Amino acid sequence: xxxxxxxxxxxxxxxxxxxxxxxxxxxxxxxxxxxxxxxxxxxxxxxxxxxxxxxxxxxxxxxxxxxxxxxxxxxxxxxxxxxxxxxxxxxxxxxxxxxxxxxxxxxxxxxxxxxxxxxxxxxxxxxxxxxxxxxxxxxxxxxxxxxxxxxxxxxxxxxxxxx
Numbered sequence: 001x002x003x004x005x006x007x008x009x010x011x012x013x014x015x016x017x018x019x020x021x022x023x024x025x026x027x028x029x030x031x032x033x034x035x036x037x038x039x040x041x042x043x044x045x046x047x048x049x050x051x052x053x054x055x056x057x058x059x060x061x062x063x064x065x066x067x068x069x070x071x072x073x074x075x076x077x078x079x080x081x082x083x084x085x086x087x088x089x090x091x092x093x094x095x096x097x098x099x100x101x102x103x104x105x106x107x108x109x110x111x112x113x114x115x116x117x118x119x120x121x122x123x124x125x126x127x128x129x130x131x132x133x134x135x136x137x138x139x140x141x142x143x144x145x146x147x148x149x150x151x152x153x154x155x156x157x158x159x160x161x162x163x
Contacts, residue, residue: 017108018084019156021149022048024076024125025116032070034146035114040068042153048072050079050113076125079111087111091129092152093121094142098134106156107131114145 021039026032026049039047048071073079083089088107091098092114113129115121120142126132135148143151 017110018045018087019106019110019112019153020044020046020048020087021112021114021153022050022071022073022079023114023116023145023149024049024121025051025119026145027116027118031117031144031146035149036064036068036070038146038150038153040064042157044068044153046071048079048111050074050076076128079113080128083111084109088130089113089128091115091121091126091132092135092148093126093132094134094140095126095132097126098132100136101133101152101155102136104133104155106159110156112149112152114149117142117145 021035021044023031023035032047032049036047046069050073052072052074071082073082080089087109088111090107090110090112092112107130113121113125115125121129133152135143135151137143142148
């Protein structure tokens with residue numbers, strides 16, 4: 001039996017802040033699994049879902065649950081009530097009010113919340129976010145939610161390494 005070990009790269013300096021990423025009312029467990037794997041690879045403190053619309057499915061091949069916990073919140077209020085102190089809720093959404101990811105400055109402590117591909121983030125959810133970011137594309141068509149989340153995590157990582 002082979003055990004997979006994930007080691008986070010270090011820069012010699014202590015890690016400051018933390019981040020988490022989750023999906024609101026996701027439709028498929030595959031999106032959760034793909035996002036969960038990317039989150040583990042980029043050092044997320046945890047992954048979460050809000051609302052249940054999907055059935056669990058075992059798709060993990062790198063034992064991600066051993067490295068990054070997955071939390072489930074029944075609704076937005078449950079999530080907001082349990083966010084860590086001083087953690088900013090960052091909505092990831094196609095919106096004219098959102099800052100393009102290319103110009104976005106990631107908060108030290110953030111919980112990124114993505115909407116389901118078919119519905120996005122509803123207006124009441126957007127209103128609860130501290131800030132909004134959007135992943136620019138050449139066409140006005142939404143990205144797969146796990147892909148949008150992975151790009152956001154990569155951007156956070158790349159900007160942190162560049163500092």
